[in-house]
Amino acid sequence: MDTIDRTSERRPPIHCIGIHDKTPEMRMLYVSSSVRQAMQYEPSEIIGQPSMPFVANGNTEGYKHLMDAQNQNKVVVTGVLVRTSMGEMYYTRIIHFNCDNIALNLCTIYPDPLPEPAVTPPMSFE
DSSP: OOOOOGGGGSOOOEEEEEEEESSTTOBEEEEOTTHHHHHSOOHHHHTTSBSGGGBOTTOOHHHHHHHHHHHHTOEEEEEEEEEOTTSOEEEEEEEEEEETTEEEEEEEEEOSOOSSOSSEEEEEEO
């Protein structure tokens, strides 16, 4: 029986930048245009909105670590599931850090199922 190499069938990860305020709602101030390809949203649909509705149901733990980090001015690497406009959930690795009164998220969105946990333990850096 031949084995099939499914790695060639995977779509490449998509990189996005997001900036949100440091309020408890973490309202989005900016998202890069690659969010169209990654999540099927127009940037204008995300800007001004709280971040949490874009995190998949029951999967907010990783994002809560980002809130804790912004209160402690740390850099955090974590992962969450994000919800696309079509209801699909994609694993997203986030590098989060603060800059004055905003928070910057560098995101890598994997548009295919991965064998990774839905939330990865956060790693914090001073």
